[in-house]
Amino acid sequence: MSFADYVASRWQELLVDAAQHASAVIQCTLIAAVLGVALGVAVHRSPAGSAVATALTSAVLTIPSFALLGLLIPVLGLGVAPTVTALVLYALLPIVRNTIVGLAGVDPAVLDAARGIGMSRAGVLTRVQLRLAWPAVLTGMRVSTQLLMGIAAIAAYVKGPGLGNVIFSGLSRVGSANAINLALAGTIGVVIVALVLDGAYVLLGRLTISRGVA
Amino acid sequence: MTGEGTVSGVEICLDQVTKRYPGSQVAAVDEFSMTIPAGQVVVFVGPSGCGKTTTMKMINRLIEPSSGRITIGGRDALSLNPDKLRRGIGYAIQQAGLFPHMTVGENIGLVPGLLGWQQQKVRARVEELLDLVGLDPAQFRNRFPRQLSGGQQQRVGVARALAADPPVLLMDEPFGAVDPITRGNLQDELLRLQSELRKTIVFVTHDFDEAVKLGDRIAVLGPRSSILQYDTPEAVLANPADDTVAGFVGAGASLKQLTLLRVKDVDLDEAVTAPTDEDPAALHVRLTMQNSKYALLLDARRRPVRWVHVRELVGGGALSTLGRPVEATVTQRSTLQDALEAILTEGGHVPVTGQHGEYLGVVRIDTVMDVIRTLREEHEHDHD
Structure with a gap:
């Protein structure tokens, strides 16, 4: 069976896998964004805190994904829990670092003015600092999403959802009829989903970043 | 400056106000006492690092005094909620400090918004203020700060400070970052505004000529914000209190008196x-x-x-x-x-x-x- 025939015959299943893949990556990026921005906000005023947060999240990134997922099995079992945990941990670094950089880049005069005209601390954070750091945070989320696309494929190893299952089942029966087709379809699927999401980020940036700072 | 408008400012009293930073032997501001009359422009002038900005920022409690008393229009500033206190005091700073992600209109309408004004009233006020500072509302309301020149940004900064019609304005070198000609124009505009509004204005600068031009009274400050002389510009120029003030007034005092005379x-x-x-x-x-x-x-x-x-x-x-x-x-x-x-x-x-x-x-x-x-x-x- 040619690759095109294979894709045509398995179109439905591939689409479901791709959707699950994208959904897992998006949800994990969102969780990481909430945690990462909170962490960035908590540490950005202290140089030491920023250094520690960046170092810890970088350390996570150096752990091979296959190893991390494997190590999580005894703790969290198989399926959704280890997948989400690993993906969120990997997504943290770009978001935390960009949040810190974005917040540090806010002009002190703007903060002085914000406090001086009577904005509360919470108001300054939500209406000024985070709004101005948003382009950097969004870039961090975009990088994290790209990073997670590949790692999420490996999560099939712990029975996670997504296109990884297609790739793995192809690789596990090398030599049989559809082995190459399976692996290829999964891989190309990951690339296409990644490109679509990247496009979505560009659009999101256009819609949410103020024209005054874009 | 003798103005046409009725006084809308209130008196500010600072009584033995002191700022001591933890771990520092000497106070940054040492027992500063001064009465700033309602409706007048008082300029704090002095070399950089003399504590003039620190002193000013204690009035709206961006810096909390370590001790002393501050009253604004008879009300004890230190017993109020700091955020609410600041909403009642206009604040304009060097480089304007406009919020780059907000339009000119949003920048100006921010404080009225914080005070819970109706949207329609805020919009009308924004128009009025843009007119007041010489910017066409239709042209400028929806622009972003980066689309403005330095001088226009400062005008918006002043408009934002005036937005909720506060009786007191604090201005920290608001015209420090613009070219001399624009600076002169902005100073003229401020004098025009003040002759109508008659706010109480505390103005900080290191430029003595600016102090002479704008101040009803000038406070020449020395180290730790000690008051070397507090008097009218004419008196400071004609009769400097001591050698330090004389040095600050500088050479050519008669030439400087040109800043006291108007066209x-x-x-x-x-x-x-x-x-x-x-x-x-x-x-x-x-x-x-x-x-x-x-x-x-x-x-x-x-x-x-x-x-x-x-x-x-x-x-x-x-x-x-x-x-x-x-x-x-x-x-x-x-x-x-x-x-x-x-x-x-x-x-x-x-x-x-x-x-x-x-x-x-x-x-x-x-x-x-x-x-x-x-x-x-x-x-x-x-x-x-």
Whole structure:
């Protein structure tokens, strides 16, 4: 069976896998964004805190994904829990670092003015600092999403959802009829989903970043 | 400055206000006591690091005093919620500190919004304020700060400070980051605004000329915000309290007194003027008859646009293309020092314009020189 025939015959299943893949990556990026921005906000005023947060999240990134997922099995079992945990941990670094950089880049005069005209601390954070750091945070989320696309494929190893299952089942029966087709379809699927999401980020940036700072 | 408007400002009293930072032996501000009269502009002037900004920021509690009492209009500032206190005090700073992600309108409407004004009222107020600071609302309301020049940003900064009509304004070197000509214009505008609004303004600067021009009273500050002299600009110039103040006033005090005199205090001269559509030959005849070298061309609304020399009129060509553009003008409120600078740019004389930019007359360098001569004679007389 040619690759095109294979894709045509398995179109439905591939689409479901791709959707699950994208959904897992998006949800994990969102969780990481909430945690990462909170962490960035908590540490950005202290140089030491920023250094520690960046170092810890970088350390996570150096752990091979296959190893991390494997190590999580005894703790969290198989399926959704280890997948989400690993993906969120990997997504943290770009978001935390960009949040810190974005917040540090806010002009002190703007903060002085914000406090001086009577904005509360919470108001300054939500209406000024985070709004101005948003382009950097969004870039961090975009990088994290790209990073997670590949790692999420490996999560099939712990029975996670997504296109990884297609790739793995192809690789596990090398030599049989559809082995190459399976692996290829999964891989190309990951690339296409990644490109679509990247496009979505560009659009999101256009819609949410103020024209005054874009 | 003697104004036309009724006083809308309130008195500020600082009583033995001290700021001591933890771990520091000496106080940053040491027992500062001062009464700032309602409706007046008091300028804190002093070298950088003398604590003038720290002192000012204790009034709106951006910096919390370690001890002492501050009352604003009789109310104890230290017992109020700091955020609420600041919403009732206008605040304008160097480089404006506008929020880059908000439009001009959103920047100005922010404080009224915080105070819970109705949207419609906020919108009307934004229009009114843009008008007040000389920016066309239709043109500027929806722009972002980065689309404005430095001077326009400062105007918006002042409009934002005035948004909720606070009785007190704190201004920290608000015109420090713009070029000298724009700076002079902004100072003139502030004086015009203040003559209508009569707020209590605390203005911080390290520029003594600016202090003399804007202040009803000047506080010359030394280390740890000690008050070296607190008096009217005339008194500080004529009679510096000690050598440090004298050093700060600097050389050429008589020249500096030019900043105390306004263009409206001297007689204006008349230039030969012409509309831009006048026949060059006819203008040539008029210039020769009046024995003048230059004519000032006015546009349809009588605003000065170009200087044209009598020689240029013989070559033919429409008046609107001849001569060189008018680069500087002054208003009746400009100081004679501004006028002198403008005269040096323009070459011998500078047009004076009225409220709508219309031509009123010219100030010639001879006029200013006469004033300097008189001032110098008076000054020499002081030391007899």
